[in-house]
Amino acid sequence: MIEPLLLTAARVSTFNGTQHLTNASGFFFARDERLFLVTSRHVIFDEPSKHFPNRIEIELHIDPDNVAASTGFSMPLYDDGQAVWHQGVDAAGEIDVAVIEINRAALPATTVYRAFTPQHLLGRFDHLEVGTSLLVVGFPLGFHDTLHHMPVVRQAIIASSFGLRFQGEGYFLTDARTHRGTSGAPVVMRVTAPGHALGDLPWMLLGVHSARLDVGTRDLILDEALGLNCAWYADILMILTGR
Template sequence: MPTQRGYQIDLAFLITTPVHIDGPDSGGTGFFFHIDTNSYLITAGHVLADRERDRYGEEPKSEIRQDPPEISYFLRDTGDIKNATRFTADLSSDQRTWGFDPDGADVAAIRIDENLTPLSDFFQRDEEDEEHQYASFSLTERQFIGSDNLLTDRVFTLGYPGRLYDVQTMFPIRRNALVASPIHFEFEGEQRFLTDARMDPGTSGSPVLVDPSQVIHPWGEHLSQTHEAPVLLGIHSGNFPLVESPESEDAGLRDTRYSDLNETWRPEAIIRAIREAVSG
């Protein structure tokens, strides 16, 4: 995608943040989402609650409130996007709106106090429009893949693999991936699909994205967008384990018990998690 207004960077790099839980050594990746008048931090559910799949709901949420983590995320300065300021959200506060997807997808949504400009709106704004407060941007439901079709199996993720990223600028690492199962069909009866990519610890919660030029409507017309915001295919959850772990004396930086096939939850889980957060 092209750069915009002197940022000299693909603006998709400005929608993500590291998510730290009670310190910098645990957590994952998050990205920003805007709906109605509120902005949310979206991440994988297991980043907040170390639970097996299908075990999200009131039980882990109650446990988190009893032993509350303080999560931190980072927003970029408009004057210099290399500068990222740390913000925190206390999940034990009754004033903090957050929740998991009630349908069991590994997705969580946390409302943040800051109001972030949707990336699609930023592309369309005029020079005389009011200046945005942060150089971190959000996605909206308009970027969901929906029933549209992909022209490619090549997609990408933006995340934070452990400490293998520039901790000074907080820019995410882009990983190219392949769609490994049909995204519009349930994998093993659940609202998810697989990608084929090397994803490391710390990337849970990364957005799985594709350029809008690679998407067409079901009736065959190309996606009509006046902006260059990427299309959101889903939320990366984690690697699938191998049936048998390969023998290795030194696993190195990567856990060889896991394959390069990854679980990706469809983006509609975001809306369900937000509704659960607001109603709860």
């Protein structure tokens, strides 16, 4: 048995033509009959680092009876020069989350995956305490189970007041050990209440992991890194997938 949570995540590789550029994380989100891949915006477009891929590739499981069977699935990022992905924006500016719709008809017929849905998002009045335990599901430094093509998880906790926009931005903080390649990973919390309606995927999708935070004045020799990360609130997906 494969834990459904692990099947929500996808390893993302970015390319410029045939040239491999970077590795990252992403996950599936379904709304009505539409299926999307969610990742960090900077994974597919990043002006400061001059990172401009024109396509991405995700790894798919293609045999429900053989978890080791997989294939790469390529998706262009532009159609006739126009971006086919959507980025989040709010009153404070750009949000480091992007979605790209997946053509379900183009997927192999035997593709095995799980997707979060609007039911996995918190309601407006739900409140979580600082210190609440979370998981970050992804591919740090591209690391994963190369035989079974599975992601790994990192434990995290909520490190800022959940529901508030940290420093006015649309994210909250997590305390977790993360690495490059984790960008775009889902940040989730286990649902323990009886009678939930989430079936065999009892996880609430709280955020999209974006980047580690650091202090510009930190002494690189004397001071350890903060170990804090940005997780953009997942409710932005209701806007991005409603277009």
